[in-house]
Amino acid sequence: MHTRKDFVPGLDGVVAAETSISFLDVEKEKIIIRGENLIELAEEKTYFDVVHLLLEGRTPNQEERTSLEDYIKHFYRLPDDTLPLFQLLPKGMHPMDGMRTVLSLLAGYDKDIENRSSQENKQRAYQLLGQLPFITVNSYFATEGKAIAYPDESLGYSANFLYMITGKKPSALEVAIFDQLLLLYIEHEMPNSTFASRVIASTNADMYGALTGAISSLKGNLHGGANEAVMHMLREVDTVDGFEALIRHKLQNKEKIMGFGHRVYMKKMDPRATITKEALRKLCDRDNDYTLLEMCEAGEEIMREEKGLYPNLDYYAAPVYWKLGIPIPLYTPIFFSARTAGLAAHIVEQHDNNRLFRPRVAYTGKSYE
Numbered sequence: 001m002h003t004r005k006d007f008v009p010g011l012d013g014v015v016a017a018e019t020s021i022s023f024l025d026v027e028k029e030k031i032i033i034r035g036e037n038l039i040e041l042a043e044e045k046t047y048f049d050v051v052h053l054l055l056e057g058r059t060p061n062q063e064e065r066t067s068l069e070d071y072i073k074h075f076y077r078l079p080d081d082t083l084p085l086f087q088l089l090p091k092g093m094h095p096m097d098g099m100r101t102v103l104s105l106l107a108g109y110d111k112d113i114e115n116r117s118s119q120e121n122k123q124r125a126y127q128l129l130g131q132l133p134f135i136t137v138n139s140y141f142a143t144e145g146k147a148i149a150y151p152d153e154s155l156g157y158s159a160n161f162l163y164m165i166t167g168k169k170p171s172a173l174e175v176a177i178f179d180q181l182l183l184l185y186i187e188h189e190m191p192n193s194t195f196a197s198r199v200i201a202s203t204n205a206d207m208y209g210a211l212t213g214a215i216s217s218l219k220g221n222l223h224g225g226a227n228e229a230v231m232h233m234l235r236e237v238d239t240v241d242g243f244e245a246l247i248r249h250k251l252q253n254k255e256k257i258m259g260f261g262h263r264v265y266m267k268k269m270d271p272r273a274t275i276t277k278e279a280l281r282k283l284c285d286r287d288n289d290y291t292l293l294e295m296c297e298a299g300e301e302i303m304r305e306e307k308g309l310y311p312n313l314d315y316y317a318a319p320v321y322w323k324l325g326i327p328i329p330l331y332t333p334i335f336f337s338a339r340t341a342g343l344a345a346h347i348v349e350q351h352d353n354n355r356l357f358r359p360r361v362a363y364t365g366k367s368y369e
């Protein structure tokens with residue numbers, strides 16, 4: 001029993017902002033981004049089309065797409081004088097913490113940091129999006145004690161991102177699947193990380209500060225960190241029977257199964273998980289090895305029967321990343337990298353129409369006169 005009727009733990013169901021960016025229409029099973037259905041976008045458009053949609057309000061025409069892709073390439077590589085920072089990141093540090101540190105540093109390179117106009121904020125967002133594959137991959141490599149990886153400017157955004165991770169030129173199928181995953185992760189209304197970034201931006205803090213807060217939020221395993229946890233769980237065993245036994249054992253121990261459940265979808269499948277499961281199937285076809293898909297499907301069935309819970313995006317994203325040859329500690333950093341477009345749109349919106357977030361409390365401390 002709570003002390004006040006108007007206290008909602010976890011702000012469950014509370015409306016915290018008016019936004020024209022996105023909306024989860026759970027009834028219609030649609031994720032709306034600026035009036036368009038994310039799942040249809042994922043079938044027809046590229047990640048950068050949706051970046052343009054988020055920041056400019058509509059998908060680009062061919063000419064705009066080409067000029068945006070060319071522009072972004074200018075930022076594939078970070079300024080040379082920032083590179084020593086990567087060497088300072090302690091070995092074994094999680095790359096999300098490394099990225100948070102590098103993002104913070106970049107604030108110092110922004111000569112117009114106090115300018116919060118939407119034009120300046122959008123320009124910042126494009127630059128950061130261009131830089132994020134470099135930041136993501138090298139935060140991981142640095143914490144592994146590996147040398148800096150450099151981009152290949154002849155490649156498109158997603159192809160270069162994958163190339164920097166694996167050191168190999170990816171196939172067309174791999175690029176298409178990776179790009180689709182970035183697109184699916186791009187924006188999702190008001191998750192904890194987006195809320196955190198809007199709360200920070202509402203003090204008139206700059207975009208770097210708001211993004212640094214968001215990355216801290218996203219690392220937790222109830223949020224973005226779940227994708228890494230899912231892959232660790234899948235790696236604990238290597239057969240369908242073994243995975244079924246593992247899930248049942250965890251449920252008996254009252255453990256949460258990562259990759260299942262969602263505050264908004266609750267007892268429904270995340271529409272992004274359905275399309276990502278199909279991407280996993282394509283990679284299984286490529287390898288003629290369906291073990292991971294069968295393991296995931298077995299887990300899905302047990303969770304539906306035992307708990308009435310369904311997969312969220314992280315459940316199927318994890319094995320897709322695995323089959324793309326991506327190391328597990330990069331799963332959440334890639335999520336953040338993709339999500340930066342959505343976060344930036346929210347920060348622009350918050351700065352453009354601001355009201356400081358400052359809620360009250362239900363006091364449960366010592367009594368007083």
Ligand SMILES: CC(=O)SCCNC(=O)CCNC(=O)[C@H](O)C(C)(C)COP(=O)(O)OP(=O)(O)OC[C@H]1O[C@@H](n2cnc3c(N)ncnc32)[C@H](O)[C@@H]1OP(=O)(O)O
Pocket residue numbers: 221222223224226255256257258259260261262263264307309312313314
């Ligand atoms: C892309 C994303 O960020 S999606 C989210 C990724 N996170 C995960 O996959 C982590 C696992 N899932 C969870 O912890 C939760 O489902 C959350 C945090 C995502 C959302 O849950 P909430 O709305 O806070 O629900 P809450 O955690 O209170 O769960 C409600 C009930 O369902 C159960 N439940 C919810 N998720 C799970 C799960 N993954 N495994 C087992 N039981 C679960 C809870 O134990 C609880 O049961 P109870 O009422 O018997 O105590």
Ligand SMILES: O=C([O-])CC(=O)C(=O)O
Pocket residue numbers: 185187188190191192223262263264312313
């Ligand atoms: O919406 C949420 O709470 C979490 C989520 O799925 C996301 O951020 O993609």
